[in-house]
Amino acid sequence: MTGMKQGAGEDPFAEDADVSDDAEAGPTTDRASESSSDATPTDAEVDSPESGQETAQTDDATRSSSAETTMQVPYTLRRDSVQDGRDRYPLFLQSETKRAERDALHDLEDQFDGNVSLTDLREALVLAGLDHLDEVEAQLRTWGYGLTFD
Amino acid sequence: MLAYSTYSEAGGVGKTTTAANLAVAHARAGLKPLVVPLDPQDGDLSRLFGVDERRTDSVDTLVRHMIRRPNGDFDDLVRTVEGVDIVPEHNMLSDLADFLQRERDQAEAMGEAFGMHAQLLRVLRDAGVPDRYDVLICDPPATEGPHLYNAINATRSLVIPLEPSAKGRAAVEGLEALVAGLEAQLDVDVGVLAAVPIGFKNTRDQRTILDEIDYPVPEVIGERASLMEGCWMQQCSAFEYVRSHRSKRRDYEVDTLAQFDRLARYLEQQVGIEAPHPPEPGDVDQEVMTA
Secondary structure, eight states: OOSOEESOOOOTTOTTOOOOTTSOSHHHHHOOSOOSSSOOOTTOOOOOGGGOOTTSOHHHHHHTTHHHHHOOOOHHHHOSSTTTTOOOOOOOOOHHHHHHHHHHHHHHHHHTTSOOOHHHHHHHHHHHHHTTHHHHHHHHHHTTTTOOOO | OEEEEEOOSSTTSSHHHHHHHHHHHHHHTTOOEEEEEOOOSSSSHHHHTTOOTTTTSSOOOHHHHHTTOOSSOGGGGOEEETTEEEOOOOGGGGGHHHHHHHHHHHHHHTTOOOOTTSHHHHHHHHTTHHHHOSEEEEEOOSSOSHHHHHHHHHHOEEEEEEOSSHHHHHHHHHHHHHHHHHHHHHTOOOEEEEEEEEEEOOOHHHHHHHHHOOSOOOOOEEOOHHHHHHHHHHTSOHHHHHHHTOSSOOHHHHHHHHHHHHHHHHHHHHTTOOOSSOOOTTOTTSOOOOO
C-alpha cells in the first residue's frame, strides 16, 4: 500500500492552494486503476479481439484459455471497468429482494473464489429472467397483476 | 475547517449512512457541517435526509454552479436537516461528466482553461464555505468519475468505510491506486483520516483483515442492518431514529451512536478543531446544537 498518507491531507482551501485549471486531463482516459469492486484483474489489458495480438499478456491468455480457440475474450477481461459497455438504469428493490440479491451474491462469490461484481450479477439476473418469462409472469401475478374484480 | 469525503469502492458498505451520521454527530457537538452528496442515483444521502423531492424539478442545482451557469445563490441550494446543511442531489448529476466536458471544450475554444475536477472546490470557495462552516463532508458515488474527483479535490482527506472482508481489502487497494493517480494528475496531497470497518462480526478472518489495515481505525462498527434500514425508512439519522422512532432503547444501538460521536471527535482532533458542546458519547437526548 502506497500513495496515501495517514491523517489529514492538505487544506484544499489554503490561500496558495492551486485551484488553477491547468491540473487537467483527468485520470478518466488513462484509467489509473480498477475502479469497481469486481474481480476483474486490473492487468487485463487484453488486446481487443480485432487487434489479434494473442502474444500479449500471457497471464490473461492462460487464464482464459478459450480466448485462443474462439478469439472471443470474455467480457470481464475485455472491459476496462465494470461499467464499460453498459448504460445506467437505476433500480428500485423491495428490501427483501435486496436481501435475497445480497445472499445470492455471497453464494456466487463462494463459487468464484471471492469477488463477483454486483453490477454483473444484476445483469445476469435480468438475462436469466428473460429466459424464464413464465416465472416472471408468475411473480407479477403475486404482486396483483391480472387481478379482476367482477 | 475539517473537510473529508467518505469513500469506498464497494457499494452498500454504509458510506452514505456514515457520512450522514457523522454530519449529525458534528452538529450535535455545536459545529456547523455542510454535506455535499454527489451520487447521481436515487437512494442517496438526499433521500436519507428527505430532501430529495426536487431532484427531478427544473431548479437551480449544484451542477449548474459547477459549470458556471448558476440560476441563483449557492445558499439557496442549501437545505437544513437535524442541524446539518445539505446541498441536495439532483438528477443533473447523472450527466455531470458531459456538462463538464462541454464547458471545457467551450472554454478551450475561447482560449481559457477549465479544470473539470476543480469545479466543486471553486464553487465552495466562492461561496465562502471555509469561513462559514466548521466541517465539509462530501459523499461521492462509489465509481470513478468527475463526481469522485471533484469530491476528493475539494476535501483532500478521506474517511473510508469498509467491509472487513477480502472484498473490502481489495477495495482499499483499488482506492490506493486511484488516489495515487489522482494525486499525480491534480498535483494534490490526499490523506486518510480513518478507516471505518462496518458490519464487524468478530470472525477470525475479519480480525486478520482489520490487523492489515494501514490506516487509523478509531472505531469498529458492528452489524447494524436493522438500525440503518430504519433510518432509510424514516429518513433520518441514526440519532434521530433511536430518539424518536424506537420505543425501547437498545444498548447496542446506543453504543453505535456513541461510536459515531467518538469518531466525529477523533476526526475533529486530527485537524485541531474543538467542538464547543461535545455530548457524552451516545447521549441520545442531547439535541442538535444550532450555532
